[in-house]
Amino acid sequence: MASKTNNLPANKIDWKEVSRLMLLSRALDDKEENELVPDKKVLYQFSARGHELAQIILGQYLTQSRDSASAYYRSRPLMLTLGLALEDAMAAPMGKSGSYSDGRDIGVVCNLPGNGGPTVLPMAGDVGSQYTPAIGWAQGIEYHRKTLGNEEYAGAISVILGGDGSVATNGFWSAITMATTLHLPVLFFIEDNGFGISVGSELQTPGANIANNLRSFKNLRIFDGDGTTPNDAAELIETSVSYVRDRKGPALIRLTVPRLNGHSYQDNQSYKDDELIKKEQKNDPLKKLKSFVVPKILSKEEWEKLEQETKSEVDRNAEKAWDREEPSTDKVTRFVKSDGVNGESETLQKVGGLRVDGYQRPDESEKTAPEKQRINIVEAVRRTLDVELHQNDRVIVFGEDVGEKGGVHAATMGLQNTHGDERVFDTSLSEEGIIGRAVGLAYSGLMPVAEIQFRKYADPATEQLKNCGTIRWRTANKFAAPMVVRMPGGFAKCGDPWHSESNEVFFSRMIGWSVAYPSNAEDAVGLLRSAMRGNDPVIFFEHRNLLDSKAARKPYPGDQYIVSFGKASHLKKGDDLTVITWGAMCERCIEAADNGGFSADIIDLRTLSPWDKEAVFESVKKTNRCLIVHEDTQTAGFGAEISSQITEELFKYLDAPVHRHTMPDIPMPYNVGLMNSVLPDSDSIEKLMNDLIKF
Template identity: 70%
Template sequence: MAKKKKTSNDELNVDWKDVARLMLTSRAMDEKEENELVPQKKVLYQFSARGHELGQILLGKHLTNKHDAASAYYRSRPLLLSIGLDLEDAMAAPMGKSGSYSDGRDIGVVCNKPDADAPKVLPMAGDVGSQYTPAIGWAQAIEYRRNVLKQKEYEGAIAVILGGDGSVATNGFWSALTIATTQNLPVLFYIEDNGYGISVTSEFQTPGGVITDNLRSFKNLRILEGDGTDPEEAAKLMEEAVTLVRERKGPTMIRLKVPRLNGHSYQDNQAYKPEDFVKEEMKRDPLVKLKEYLVPNKITKRSWTTMENKAKKVIKETAEAALNRPSPDTSTIKKHAFADDLQTIGGLAVEGHEFPESSEEPKPEKQRINIVEAIRRTLAYELETNKKLLVFGEDVGLKGGVHAATMDLQSKYGEERVFDTSLSEEGIIGRAVGMAYAGLMPVAEIQFRKYADPATEQLNNCGTVRWRTANRFAAPIVVRMPGGFAKCGDPWHSMSNEVFFTHAIGWQVAMPSNAEDAVGLLRTAMRSNNPTMFFEHRNLLDAKYARKPYPGDDFVVPFGKAKYLKKGSDVTIITWGAMCERSEQAVEELGVSADVIDLRTLMPWDKDACLESVKKTNRCLIVHEDNQTAGFGAEIAAFLTKEAFQYLDAPIERLTMPDIPVPYNVDLMESVLPNVQSIKEKLELLSNY
């Protein structure tokens, strides 16, 4: 039987008095900032929510499951107020005061809300469109916990994404839309259409200026739209939208037209808007319309005035209290780039996940295996022993990965745990971040280093989220990424560029040179409370040099602990990845007595081992495949120059790729890669200095 359509306004089940209170509070906050705090330079960045409040507050009141999560953006403070954001925190954050949701580290309206027993607001970001794909990961985690882990408390939980009409042009929007609709996830897209992306009208963001007109052919997508300034219409549409998603009718998009009554930010005077348009916008003020809707039929005029005055009084007092908060403690500002204390939300550690026992002592089998098999066996063991671990990426399912590292894992562990993704690196990484927020351990594969470029925004945000939220949120994920030269080179598949990730805040970087270390480092990464970039060198995947016996299911390699490949007295070679083999061979052919150190991890890296060796040998050669300028070798050289200056008998030398891409032709490639001969020449130069 079809449900009876609601006709009475009273059936909307809306606490209109509280909606009014929240709107008046939000408006009072904006007015306090715009009229006093910003001119007085007590708030340095301000993004007004004027005109956007009604839909956000109505939506917030529908977030009732403790596993609901909203992924919003910098104009979304009314949403947070509606689900219980502390007023003093909300006022203190734009002032850069202590406490609140970032302890003065991030822009004040870039909020988050990590309550364990209440709906969450995922960490916002200052870049447009990056809020979409993490919410998709959260939605998929809801389904995984509900369907696979059989956790009934996730029944009916949803993910909500808030975005302006400008954000629909971003990679994140389209990637999230594709994943949500192809996987039929419990996601609500709420598009607040104010007609402008800063100064650029919607026609430049999407054909015709109305995104929903372009999406009606999308399978599995329900579309609702209307006036976000009309209380009754907005309330009905929002209730319908949330109900559709909660009842698993499929992903839904609600687009509400709203005015942006102030500039994009305080500094924006909106001179680009025609005067008549601005006047029309002011007539559509949702606060004015709410008052007209409520007074006198639902609230007396006196009650409205009382609420309005009270909101202004409360915000005045709250602002004073916020101003009296101390500035953040400068002595703690370096904390939380990496895990030190346990975060509130994100990763396995929060729920007290226990791993099998581990050991740094290998228990080698008789047969040698290559790195591909080492990775496959390590993934399989962790999948077997950790039900919260998922492996995904392009072609990792039936195909088993383009490098065969995930072969047969899907057939053994199922499509829910080992699965293919759409061709969107933004979606792969953003989804992984959302899953990590939801307490899973995502192991995402990017097929080649160069292909990670579209995901740079998500990778950077993942690394900084612990620091940006003052340890409220963290996203421990593992990204497996092959790269480097192989049987030939080329600019697209052979890029190394590992230094990029050592410079990315919050990321661990592992680069194994052999199968044994690949097992130990990958296992450590999958049990870590930090995000890890796990670099798989293409030339080593099946190389004879890299083959080692499987070291056992409990074997781990701690990050930041280098390995001596050779020990000697005359020179130190510091290297990693595919250059280990070439460095060892050069030492053997030249007959020099050398320490050959395989760093194994670049973040963190074993400074003590390198320093100890150089103090002994008094000479140092750094060999790496990445380009020379600002390569990681420069960091090592700078450290050793300072810390071992008095021990050096020769300048520190670097041997690297020149500052060009890797050529395709094999002879051209070998002419520019560090090779045995060029390493020998550098060693002779150092010996004769």
């Protein structure tokens, strides 16, 4: 509990500035609730009323340029404290141009590039997703400090703000595990208002107090107190921040605060009785702050002047914000991915990735310099990782079992021994944690290469994967998180619903991500190297049946070899039929064409996002027939997208219907006979080729 001493925090904190920001935040909420929302100038409104004091005091202690805050939708008081312009704060909920999303995101889902001060990592609308990226930033702090020797990071910390409802989420528990096992400079800042919308804290954590429940956690210091009493809250916050800055370990501070409004403007709080509402109003931190500073720090007249000034300031900025231009509809599709293709200059993000700090891609070539010996895909991946780890000290490789074991597929064998356990390391068994951590590491200027052991295991990380892909777009190119996620999947010596899922279409339609799907060792080298040097997040799919397949073996193509995304490969050239495929189906399509003696134009897409529409269309115009073969299930598989575009744009060229040959809409069976009965094979592909040619 906080001490009752009245000297330490009061001497360190600018209480007049705290009062100004508190009144400013309250006036902003008043303006929205009483005018802007009823007038439909603001469509989504989330009040911070009751939470302000603790956040504003916290902001006074975030003083280092490499500090970060990972916050949530009730964190606008902290944003104002850290330098968010009031006009921007008001323009964002109005959906006006500029601000932190250019009208693309809900107005309280904020971000703030540091520019010499603390960085506020991009928030998200889903509860609990703010935790694991902040862990990545904290690990990035330590990597920059220890491994790269950058003293700018000495003493920097990562703070994560969350409500009491968020402590029930996967992200929270994954973050707690990583912070404590890795001894990271993280402060968990829990604002407990007693409710997750209408659900009480007693259903979020046993006993309704997460601080009590975590006291037995090793390497986690717990602070617990009142977030509405100025001096006590200040002393507790100062002590917890200092504890983390001094590298004593991670800490969690729980501060009880009232939520003086509903969850959002539309919430009438009918689930609260009158007695509770009166109790919360009595606990209003603004009233307590006024009693604390008047007349000891501010006179009554000075307080009243601040009230009037902040109200007038909000009124003026509301008018200025409303007068801003509407966001340009011509630009709404911009910044889904990095630009700068086809020789154009790149509009670089402000935070995240290698290029912000001036990274220049090493010499590279799309021409191979092949060695004599053929290698399999496992060795292609391992060797490419090794080369890039040697060439770029900001590349780090991690995932479950990738360290001493070398990965369950042996693709990272020996890398930890060569590069050390700060650059190649194991993680806890949490895919949410693996991907969320990668996002934060990317924000900090590193190139994370994360492994998910099997495609199906990525499902718990879906929230982080989807949020990662939209970062650039929803921050209007202020932030980006370039990374590589390696992901084996597909059938092998047998199948099963858990290790053999393909489902690449899920990632192909996931906004902001690129998807690579090599069918041989040469392409694996070139695509992986391109991904690790790029400026966008990439799913790198490694098909299990190809990892040691003889058909996929090719000579190592050289340390400079790259394959550009969106460029397909012609496996065979022919005039009778276009066959579009990728991954393990490439070998089977070639075998089918050879067995049938067909003159088939067989195209290996190599990447599904982007896919080489130009090469496909050129081939279909030549052959007038098209067969699409893939392992994924049929309904809404990626072949459906290709088929649709061919039918829409090339209908007049077609002499036969576009046909898809895929798995049926079932999970992959374990029994080998069952598996082979549902997979496209060379015999079934050959028959369909023959049928289409004769159509």
